[in-house]
Amino acid sequence: MLLDLPVLKKGTFYFIKENDTDLILEDKTKRGLEIKETSVDEKLNVKADKGMIHDMDGIGHWVPIRWYFSKDLFDLSAVIIHADAMDEKYTKLRELTCPDDDD
Amino acid sequence: MSYAHPEVLVDTEWVLQNPPNENRKLVEVDYDPVNGYQKGHISGASLIWWKRDINDPTTRDIIGKKEFEALMAKNGITADTEVILYGDFNNWFAAFVFWVFKIYGHENLKIMNGGRKKWELEGKDYTTDEPQFSSITYVAQPPDEGLRAYLFDVSRGIDNEDTVMVDVRSPAEFTGQITAPPEYPMEHAQRGGHIPKANNIPWATAVNDADGTFKAVDELKQNYEPKGVTPDKDVICYCRIGERSSHSWFVLKYLLGYPKVRNYDGSWTEWGNMIGNPVEK
Secondary structure (H helix, E strand, C coil): CHHHCCEEEECCCEEEEECCCEEEEEEHHHCCCCCCEEEEECCCCEEEEEEEEECCCCCEEEEEEEEEEECCCCCHHHHHHHHHHHHHHHHHHHHHHCCCCCC | CCCCCHHHEECHHHHHHCCCCCCEEEEEEECCCCCCCCCCECCCCEEEEHHHHCECCCCCCECCHHHHHHHHHHCCCCCCCEEEEEECHHHHHHHHHHHHHHHCCCCCEEEECCHHHHHHHCCCCCECCCCCCCCCCCCCCCCCHHHECCHHHHHHHHCCCCEEEEECCCHHHHCCCCCCCCCCCCCCCCCCCECCCCEECCHHHHECCCCCCECCHHHHHHHHHHHCCCCCCEEEEECCCCHHHHHHHHHHHHHCCCCCEEECCCHHHHHCCCCCCCCEC
16 A cells, blocks of 8 residues: 555655655645556656546646656655655745745 | 436437437537547537536626527527537536526427446447537527525525425535545635535436436435425535536436426535535534
8 A cells, every 4th residue: 555655755745655666756735636547757757646637627637646766767866856846846836826924 | 107307318329310400409518628529529519618608707607698699509509409418527517508508498408318428338439520500599588597596595495494405415525524526626615514404415326327327216216205305395406516416406307307496506615615604514
């Protein structure tokens, strides 16, 4: 079970876990989303579990829920680069929609 | 025993054998036309995109009479045309559009039982060709507000023993465990739970799981009557945005023949967001 896997690192919006073969980057904002397919995410070029989110117009968009980085090809520092980029993207989005009063 | 209004249903085989013509139009109603109609649809079917075509673009409301008339004209439909609706998401949005057609008084209207789900299970063909229609005029009736429940109708209905509320959402939504599944991040409410005294009878209990077709009359009666949803009551159906509840509205009004059934299209995204509204969990 993915839930039981050890957490190597966690950010505001992600977990990095590992199994025997992969380092697994999970997007916390996609928690609970049904996995509809597992295929290669063309942006990161690794296998990913994907679900579908419907926008305001009802149109469904495929979104990665978690990415599987093969341990043969990636080490933790490489995965952290992607994880930090994701954290930064979501942090900027949150600041855009819910800015701190101090700003 | 047959449905109270069997004339409102056709099956997939009937649609295959009776293609659209000058007097009969086939309309696919989609929530997600990019992953539905545009990838393939039944030959001769036009598209009604639920969000773009049947909702007011600015105010949260269904389209007005003039916009409805223009939509009909665009789809080659006159007031006398036989219209067969079907769609994605288990015909939820086709049922919503059926409800809007009835609000504006269209008489000759049917739903293809099972929608896209059944058509695809049967391996029937799709096309990407889109029909073209010549200019036409449609004259709608004034809106029949007796089919629609508004917030104040629901508020009043809570204390009225002759009114029964049917919450057709999933048990997890009814109990307030979730306000919307993660697939629909735009459809949340500030509070989870249900309208006081509402009965939880999920829409899915009215259909056969295998192919999405409606259950038989006896099964449907057994689904509603033991919970006090009986023909002598003023029935109000609701869900999250009013589309699943229009599916149950269709079942109660046309398959079981209940005389007074209304769809509360404001549903939980209205009720659960209003300050001061009572909520049960």
